[in-house]
Amino acid sequence: MxxxxxxxxxxxxxLAAGQSVDLTRExxxxxxGVMRLAAGGRVALFNGRDGEWTSEVVVSGKRGGVLMCLGQxxxxxxxxxxxxxxxxxxKARTDFIVEKxxxxxxxxxxxxxxxxxNAERVRVDRxxxxxxxxxxxxxxTFVPEVAxxxxxxxxxAGWDDRRIMFCDEALVGRDAALSGDGGSxxxxxxxxxxxxxxxxxxxxxxxxxxxxxxxxxxxRADTAAVAAMTLWQDRLGDWG
Numbered sequence: 001m002x003x004x005x006x007x008x009x010x011x012x013x014x015l016a017a018g019q020s021v022d023l024t025r026e027x028x029x030x031x032x033g034v035m036r037l038a039a040g041g042r043v044a045l046f047n048g049r050d051g052e053w054t055s056e057v058v059v060s061g062k063r064g065g066v067l068m069c070l071g072q073x074x075x076x077x078x079x080x081x082x083x084x085x086x087x088x089x090x091k092a093r094t095d096f097i098v099e100k101x102x103x104x105x106x107x108x109x110x111x112x113x114x115x116x117x118n119a120e121r122v123r124v125d126r127x128x129x130x131x132x133x134x135x136x137x138x139x140x141t142f143v144p145e146v147a148x149x150x151x152x153x154x155x156x157a158g159w160d161d162r163r164i165m166f167c168d169e170a171l172v173g174r175d176a177a178l179s180g181d182g183g184s185x186x187x188x189x190x191x192x193x194x195x196x197x198x199x200x201x202x203x204x205x206x207x208x209x210x211x212x213x214x215x216x217x218x219x220r221a222d223t224a225a226v227a228a229m230t231l232w233q234d235r236l237g238d239w240g
Contacts, residue, residue, distance in 0.1 A: 002054045002071035005042040007035055008136045010143060015050040015069055020058070023065040032060045043067055046141045051076040078142050079105035080237045081184045083162075085112045086225055087191035088119035088149070093222040097189075098127045100222075102134035102144050104229045105237060110186075111149040116193035122149045152199060156206070162186055164209045167228050169194050171213035182236050187228045192221055 009031070013021050023031065031037045041057045045067065052074040059066035084106040088094045094111075101109050109131065111122050128146045135143045162184040169190070188203070195203070203209050214227045233239040 002073050004052065004073040005044040005054050007031070007037070007042070008044040008046070008052075008139070010132045010136055011045050011047055013045075013047060015045055015047055015053045015072075017069055017071060019053075019069040021045060021055065021067045021069070023067065025063050028061060028063060028065045031057070032062070032065065044073060045069065046135075048135075048141065048143045049076060052141050074141060076141050079107050079144070080182055080233075082106055082229075082232065082237065083108040083110055083186040084189070084225060084229065085110040085155075085186050086189040087112055087114045087117045087221065088122050089192055089221050091120055093220075094119065094122070095127070095130050096222050097225045098130045098146060099134040100226050101229065102131040102140070103138045104226070105233060106144045106229065107142075108147060109144050110147045110155075112155060112188070113149055113151045114191050114199060115152075115196040117191045118193070119191075124148055156202060159206070159208065161208060164188055164203070164206065165228065165232055166203045166209045166211045167214055167224055168200060168203075168211045169218050170200065171211060185232065185236065187225075187232060189221055189225050189228060 009027060011021055031043060037057055037060065039057050039060055043055050043057065044052050045055050046052045051072050053069045054071055054073045055067040055069045057065065058068050082105065084101040086097055088111045098109055124146050131146055132143050165185060165187045167189055204211060214224055219227060
């Protein structure tokens with residue numbers, strides 16, 4: 001395979017040998033204004049489907065540009081079938097959760113509105129942009145979808161056989177009992193105020209639910225998301 005370029009860019013465009021890719025104004029500003037690339041410069045491109053391709057700048061301008069794919073530098077690597085579902089919190093910390101979920105191998109990211117969720121309006125387009133930026137920076141070739149926020153009740157009412165790793169703060173101090181095979185899973189992180197008693201009871205009653213503790217201390221929601229994904233990836237994911 002061809003050598004990988006250091007500057008990476010996500011594009012919504014098919015990638016193949018000899019394929020030209022037109023840049024948006026924002027992408028052109030980043031490559032030519034911020035990164036100071038010129039004609040002949042190399043850029044790593046990925047679209048979440050075709051792996052990573054090394055491309056060359058053939059046209060550069062302030063408002064646009066054109067790249068040409070030279071060869072594939074890395075194959076497509078998809079993450080396990082893992083969703084991260086979390087109750088949105090403050091803006092910067094919600095951004096952090098989405099960024100880390102993309103870096104750590106979530107396939108889908110779902111903001112969930114619980115009884116005690118207390119957060120500003122969730123802008124899915126902005127969170128999706130953070131997921132793309134995280135994938136660009138971590139060397140990944142897959143970008144998780146950020147779904148529209150959904151209420152926990154209706155979400156669970158229509159649940160299928162996907163397993164749920166339910167992080168229950170009421171279990172603090174107990175072992176994080178997580179076992180089984182990989183397959184389709186979701187991690188559920190509650191709000192800063194915790195799950196309501198009704199929500200906790202409903203989750204424990206579900207056959208698909210595996211309640212776990214994340215250690216002897218109650219974690220902040222953003223810390224819990226990282227800890228939970230680390231636990232799942234280590235025991236059931238693709239880190240082994």
